[in-house]
Amino acid sequence: MMLRILLCCFAVWLTGGWLPAMAAGLDELEQASRQPAGPPPQRIVALSWEAAENLLELGLTPLAVADADDYRQWVVRPRLPAQVPSAGSRLEPNLELLASLKPQLIIISPTLLPMRASLQRIAPVLNIDAYQPGQDHAQAAERILLQLGRVLGRQPQAQQRLQQLEQGFASLRRQLQAHGAAAWPTVQVIRFANPSMVYVYGSNAMPVLALRRLGLRTTGQPAPSVWGVSQQRVGQLLALRQDIVLYQQPFAAAPQLFASPLWQGLPFVRQQRFAAVAPAWSYGGAASLLYLAQGMTTALLQLPIAAASRPALR
Amino acid sequence: MSAVITLLLPATGRGWRYPLALCGLLGLLSLHLWLDGGLPPAAQWAQLWQAPVDFNGLQFHYAALPRAAMALLVGAALGLSGSVLQQLTGNRLVSPMTLGLSAGAWLGVVLASICLPGVLALHPAWPALGGAMLALGLVLLLAGPQGLNGLPLVLGGMAVNLLLGALATALVLLHDQYARNLFVWGAGDLAQIDWQWTLWLLPRLSPALLLLWLAPRPLSLLRLGLAAARGRGVAVSSILLLLLAALWLSAVSVAAVGLIGFIGLVAPNLASLLGARQPRAQLAASAVLGALCLLGSDCLALAFSQWAGDSLPSGAVTALLGAPALLWLARRNLRPAQQAAAPSSVVAGQRRWGRGGWLLAVSLLVLLTLLSVCLSPMADGGQLRWVLAWPEPLLWSLRWPRSLVALSAGAGLALAGVLLQRLLRNPLASPDLLGLSAGGSLALLLASSWLGQPLLQGGPLLVLAGSLLVLGLLLWLGRRHGYAAGMMALSGIALAALLDALVQVVLAKGTADSFAVLGWLAGSSYRVSGAQALWLSLAVLVLGMTALAAQRVLALLATGDGVAQGRGLMLERVRLGLLLLVALLTAVVTAVLGPVAFLGLLAPHIAALLGARRPVAQLLLAALLGAALLLLADWLGRVLIYPRQLPLGMLASVLCGGYFLLLLCWQRLRRGGGR
Numbered sequence: 001m002m003l004r005i006l007l008c009c010f011a012v013w014l015t016g017g018w019l020p021a022m023a024a025g026l027d028e029l030e031q032a033s034r035q036p037a038g039p040p041p042q043r044i045v046a047l048s049w050e051a052a053e054n055l056l057e058l059g060l061t062p063l064a065v066a067d068a069d070d071y072r073q074w075v076v077r078p079r080l081p082a083q084v085p086s087a088g089s090r091l092e093p094n095l096e097l098l099a100s101l102k103p104q105l106i107i108i109s110p111t112l113l114p115m116r117a118s119l120q121r122i123a124p125v126l127n128i129d130a131y132q133p134g135q136d137h138a139q140a141a142e143r144i145l146l147q148l149g150r151v152l153g154r155q156p157q158a159q160q161r162l163q164q165l166e167q168g169f170a171s172l173r174r175q176l177q178a179h180g181a182a183a184w185p186t187v188q189v190i191r192f193a194n195p196s197m198v199y200v201y202g203s204n205a206m207p208v209l210a211l212r213r214l215g216l217r218t219t220g221q222p223a224p225s226v227w228g229v230s231q232q233r234v235g236q237l238l239a240l241r242q243d244i245v246l247y248q249q250p251f252a253a254a255p256q257l258f259a260s261p262l263w264q265g266l267p268f269v270r271q272q273r274f275a276a277v278a279p280a281w282s283y284g285g286a287a288s289l290l291y292l293a294q295g296m297t298t299a300l301l302q303l304p305i306a307a308a309s310r311p312a313l314r
Numbered sequence: 315m316s317a318v319i320t321l322l323l324p325a326t327g328r329g330w331r332y333p334l335a336l337c338g339l340l341g342l343l344s345l346h347l348w349l350d351g352g353l354p355p356a357a358q359w360a361q362l363w364q365a366p367v368d369f370n371g372l373q374f375h376y377a378a379l380p381r382a383a384m385a386l387l388v389g390a391a392l393g394l395s396g397s398v399l400q401q402l403t404g405n406r407l408v409s410p411m412t413l414g415l416s417a418g419a420w421l422g423v424v425l426a427s428i429c430l431p432g433v434l435a436l437h438p439a440w441p442a443l444g445g446a447m448l449a450l451g452l453v454l455l456l457a458g459p460q461g462l463n464g465l466p467l468v469l470g471g472m473a474v475n476l477l478l479g480a481l482a483t484a485l486v487l488l489h490d491q492y493a494r495n496l497f498v499w500g501a502g503d504l505a506q507i508d509w510q511w512t513l514w515l516l517p518r519l520s521p522a523l524l525l526l527w528l529a530p531r532p533l534s535l536l537r538l539g540l541a542a543a544r545g546r547g548v549a550v551s552s553i554l555l556l557l558l559a560a561l562w563l564s565a566v567s568v569a570a571v572g573l574i575g576f577i578g579l580v581a582p583n584l585a586s587l588l589g590a591r592q593p594r595a596q597l598a599a600s601a602v603l604g605a606l607c608l609l610g611s612d613c614l615a616l617a618f619s620q621w622a623g624d625s626l627p628s629g630a631v632t633a634l635l636g637a638p639a640l641l642w643l644a645r646r647n648l649r650p651a652q653q654a655a656a657p658s659s660v661v662a663g664q665r666r667w668g669r670g671g672w673l674l675a676v677s678l679l680v681l682l683t684l685l686s687v688c689l690s691p692m693a694d695g696g697q698l699r700w701v702l703a704w705p706e707p708l709l710w711s712l713r714w715p716r717s718l719v720a721l722s723a724g725a726g727l728a729l730a731g732v733l734l735q736r737l738l739r740n741p742l743a744s745p746d747l748l749g750l751s752a753g754g755s756l757a758l759l760l761a762s763s764w765l766g767q768p769l770l771q772g773g774p775l776l777v778l779a780g781s782l783l784v785l786g787l788l789l790w791l792g793r794r795h796g797y798a799a800g801m802m803a804l805s806g807i808a809l810a811a812l813l814d815a816l817v818q819v820v821l822a823k824g825t826a827d828s829f830a831v832l833g834w835l836a837g838s839s840y841r842v843s844g845a846q847a848l849w850l851s852l853a854v855l856v857l858g859m860t861a862l863a864a865q866r867v868l869a870l871l872a873t874g875d876g877v878a879q880g881r882g883l884m885l886e887r888v889r890l891g892l893l894l895l896v897a898l899l900t901a902v903v904t905a906v907l908g909p910v911a912f913l914g915l916l917a918p919h920i921a922a923l924l925g926a927r928r929p930v931a932q933l934l935l936a937a938l939l940g941a942a943l944l945l946l947a948d949w950l951g952r953v954l955i956y957p958r959q960l961p962l963g964m965l966a967s968v969l970c971g972g973y974f975l976l977l978l979c980w981q982r983l984r985r986g987g988g989r
Contacts (some may be wrong), residue, residue, distance in 0.1 A: 092838065115840075196507050260376065261508065266369065
């Protein structure tokens, strides 16, 4: 009897929980950009940080941004004007506040899809899924900026910004090539969880995609999680013995780990192929990709391997 | 490995035990080093005596060896601490984890990492010790002097565990960026990068030797009872000193490696199972077996990490193995007499509840409802302004589902609490202690992390399925014991611990989902739709009516099993039916809202304190109070840190838990200066 009830529950859950998820597979932004309805909205709320970044890159100041204070601390670039208020947290934005702001458009990420019905009552909702599994996130980021430009009536700005970003990449590429980057080994990016645990970025993560766009050799292994990282112990980093390894700051326990004999014994540390990258947001949009690339280029050019081939230029 | 020893030892002679344990230890150590450093056992011996030349050597000397040493030290410390606690209380179900000491230590560390990061870096042990002492004080207060050797101590420990855990989660949620680095640590990870922590821990474990030397005499005298022991010259101060030493051992372990549960529970029980009778033999054997158990679990964690490529914290493995062990121990150790022995109510009032009271309560609830719907802050160009007005249609459509859910969930949990406390005749029983909400949360977590389904999609039904599954398990486990109180509560504790371990694993993965998980576990009314709110209130109404209809049965149950049976009550069937009712109430609430702790514990008590002691009166008044409390928590959560919001469940847990403890303190103090 119990079993039968449970089975029924399971069946109900299957039909109730999974069917809507399948229907959401259609890309909403693409549809919206094909048939823009009426005049482009001006009063826009961004409930995800990549949406806030894209709006700012298009020259639009959002009406409110979720977790605005944390955005200013963690994403930093592009700069969010100080008068833009916080719309609550990214997981639970404040609906009453949103209602009082009377926005014309609310941009969300898939995390907030369950809240769509409520948000829809306040203003039209646009869901941007920037991190669909199995796609090239860098290409997707460019497509999203372009399509968002079309939806918001700012297509020229979007195209211009994409050109600027491409020029930025080209100049970074030239700098790296001048230092013999073509002959460099594979470059890996990591982030520390604590002194004994690291996250290694896989080929589906933004920092690695930025490296690839810089013309550098990178890992071909995608990480298992949607967020593009795999968790490893410090000792497992030995597998990266031939590579250049960059780590994303901040890392509070750096002095303890970097002083330990185990760390000093890692080949890439002994041979000085290890450098720190200034903090940048690794789950952002097209512009974040360039900011990541800038930070990593600066770090790479300070390595001895870059200095070795410097005479070719000067 | 330890299972093999369990099988072997009783068969062999007494003299063989220690050599055999030593052989087992060495074998396990070698296996551990092999799994961690990659060096086969033969090469390990050679490597041990030479300076490291390559990275494998470094790995062996600075990662594998310290990790193994850490496992041995922490395991021994926890085993010893558990053994002292068990011998002091004469209760086989006591351990640093079941008493909530680990949760207290964890809270201390979280608090220190947010408020005083400098202190935490320099003196990691003191915040942990402070937290653990706080937890112990609370547990002793909750259980009372008579409850030390029975279920009340374990239930009190669980309640403290829940409260302190909720507080720690609240702090992590509010200060996510600071606390982020604590996640892996919180899961109890033994990985090392040098000898620093091992060398830190080693001198701090020196009280262990003193314990082995000095503790046996008072412990053996204590077996005669506290009064007899004092008559023979055991000072109370020496007992306190023993307690402090046990606390210290578990606190430094938590400070060094994070939360590792169950070792302190399992090791002393294994020791007595293997025939260690005398206090000193029990202490020594618990230390050795604790070391063995942790080393063995860590071997499993390492093997799993290599097989799956994703690292599994050691604390999660001990919880996975320990939860079933707790159930098994409970079945061996809980005798029916112990299960029944509990005071009928922790708090008692002299007041009588009259008609005027009902009028007052109902009008207060109505007023509170009006306030929560009408009064709210508004952001007005950077300024906060309070608005008291009937909300416009849009705001109304956003507000009423939350208020309705808070009202009906509060009433539902309070009803479940009354039923459960009357059914189990235990004032510390509450729906969250049965592990029903833990089961629901577990189902959601498993679906999101292993099926790759986004968290919170298709949530409610999944949670309902999980809760019902737990109920099925409880009923299956309880059938042999006639659905007795102790068994049910302990199953709940085991499940809650299991959930805790899995939550830590998911958090340790460090993805953005971590905060979604934490947010859901904090119990939020944010995602509730109007339809869900209506369904919930309807379900609570129907189930509440059923509960009211069962008032005659409840009144009979209060007279005791014998009398009830004499009047023709089919005890087993009644228990089954009432349990089912409690489970359904808890499941529907958890499915919509997420877990809410303490409300189901507190509301029945306040109702009894106000004078509502007959079943119908207590059910109704508790439901009113529960609804009012949860409504208040929801409103506070919306306005306290506007525009951000505090989850309702977390706020309710902290408020109700804090109030409950205050109430108890007050009662105990009033009854003539404590004990």
